[in-house]
Amino acid sequence: MFFTYLRRELRRRRKAALVVASGLALGIALVIVVSSVSSGMEKAQGKVLQSLYGLGTDMTVTKAAQAGADGGERPRFQFDAQGNDSDEEQSSDRVMVQGFQTLSAATVSKVGAQSGVSDAVGGLSLQVLKVSGQFRQGEFQQDQNGGDQQGGGPGAAPSGGPQGRVEGGGADFDVNSYSVYGTDVTKPGLGPLTSSKITSGRTFKTSETAAEVVVADSSYAKQKKLELGDTVTIKGVKFEVIGIATPDSGDAAANLYIPLKQAQTLSDSKDKVTTIYVKASDSQAIGAVKSAIQKNVDGTTVTTSADLADTVSGSLSTASDLASNVGKWLSIAVLVAAFLVAGLLTSSAVSRRVREFGTLKALGWKSGRVTRQVVGEALVNGLVGGALGIALGLGGAYLVTAISPTLRADIGATGGGPGGPGGGGPGPMGDAARQAATKALDVALTAPVSLATIAMAVGLAVTGGLIAGAFGGWRASRLRPADALRRVE
Template identity: 75%
Template structure:
């Protein structure tokens, strides 16, 4: 009887049911779209942060910034004189990113702190290479000046010096700067290399702690025409390329990756690292682990992913703020309005059915049964609105993913963090780039999770119950005698 009467009433009041369902559908769809876009924003920000120091890293530890004026000065290049005028001159210099290093023993100390699941050290380097040649100019004598350099009659001069000028000559040099990252090949589960995939060749072997081997970024390999099996020379040392890696985010942390010991030798920084990459045992305790490290390991700066996220600007940050702020509140307002409208429409429908409910009560229906009938109709309207809302929301999320609008994420100076101090941003490239300006283009997606769908169903049920509560309360207050005296 309940379902028969329910089906008949919904069919008879299709327009009113559709209005209620459409209002709820709009609110639910907006919630799904905003939630999915917010999830996409979060994933985009995670991708930006992973491009800085790799997957799985919760925080980085670097040496505290040095006092102004301290540290190494500008790089100097010296060239030896060579007899051949056209001889090519070449000189390079290996510099530590930020000019600030920590002792390798710091990695062990950090790894032993409470809440730390793993700690790996790395050395970030920047290599500046200058290639070119000097060309000697040619001396051009003035007309009328003999080989002896004496002027003829009526000519200026007479000092015994040749009269003329030097033409041509000069110098032509190329400056090439690239980044090199020294990685601990025995612990490759943390650090910048984890944000890249080996697309050709292989990665390092755990036995290659001091081997002259290298993994090259695919973009740099294409630019310099490098490939597996070939060699690349860094500061006079030849490294055999064993693998080519491609960054997941499209922007690698370094151009070349070599074993940590080799990087320390090149930079004359034995037992030194620039950055310690830390993984927390519990992702919910990152702030606590940060405080522990800062307290027990003096002279260091600890930077978490949340700290770096605060430095992200550009359209990605703006869109994320809109989705989290305006989008969330807009969803709440629209949803509340939809619930209110559904409740008012249901209550209004009860007012128009006063005689009907009065007759049913006169026939023996109790107030509770009338209330359940009204709530049942409203609940079906809510579920119908939920189905429509989920459909519209999924379509909206799919449209966002299909269009994949490109957002820019710019990482400004963080003042510390991975750059390793005040000089961390002097040279672009390498894992130390977090201290310098860096811009990434990220394609936005809008993934819809099961939890969002379940939330939508819950909202649909809640909307139906709220609307049914309005109408049921109104219907339960009707008395048969009063209702029969009223005319619709």
């Protein structure tokens, strides 16, 4: 009897039911779209932070470079004189620590021993300046006037000999600058290389702690035409290219990756690191871990993902603020309005059915049965509105993903890993660090819809139906059979 009456009444007042369901659908659809876009914003920010730190890293520990620590000294290159007939190319590398003061390897163990730290690994960020080229010997050109000319300019022969000058001599040298990162190959699951995917070849083996092997960033490999099996010479040491890495998003942490021990040897930084990558045992305790490290490891700067997120500006930050603030409150306002409208429309419908409910009561229906009938109708309206709202919300989220607008993320300087926020002293090393510190990343926005969002939408639909039913049920429970008799025409 309940369901038969319910089906008949909904069919008879389908226009009013559709109005109530549509209002709820709009509110639920807006909640789904805003929730999915917010999730997409978080995912985009996660990509930005992962491009700086690497997968699995919760924070980094560094030590800021002291101003003028290098005394403003410029890199110096020395070349030996070659024989008169030699045109052999000469080259010289200057390998410098980039961005930060070095920390002892013992600091890595100390950080790893702190409460709440799951794992810690050190890395060494380097900048290489390579000067290569050759000297060209000049040729003596004799004057056509013979030996009568006196004096002469630079390169002229002594008086009494053939007169002329040296022409065509000089030097042709090229300066190349690139970044190298020494990574701890014994812990491949932590560090900046995890922000890239090996698209060709392989990554390091845990046994290659002192091997002369290198993984090249895909952009750098394309620029230098490097392929698997090629060699790269750094400060006279030839490294074999074993893999090509492509960053998941943004820029790579370095142009080349080599084992940490090799990087320490090349830069004369034995048992030194510039960055310690830390993974917390509990993601909810990152703040406590940060405080413990700052308290127990003097002179270091601890930067968490949350710290980096605060430095993200640009359209990504603006859109994220809009989605989390304006969008959230707008969806709440629309949802509340939809609930109120559904309740008022249901109550109004009950007022127009006074004669019907009064007659049912006169026939023996209890107030509770009438109330349940009204609540049941409102609940069905809410479920229909929920189904429509989920369909509209999924359509809106799919549209955002299909359009996939590009958002720009500008990363400010707070201190961090290579290629990410950081400082630097004067000279080319500091310039490279400052350039990386203010880099901008373009991230495509998506709007993923999770099962939790769908469950929330169903909950909202049921809640909306119950709220509307509560309005109407309260009104119906107050009706008396005598009201039906007064309205008989």
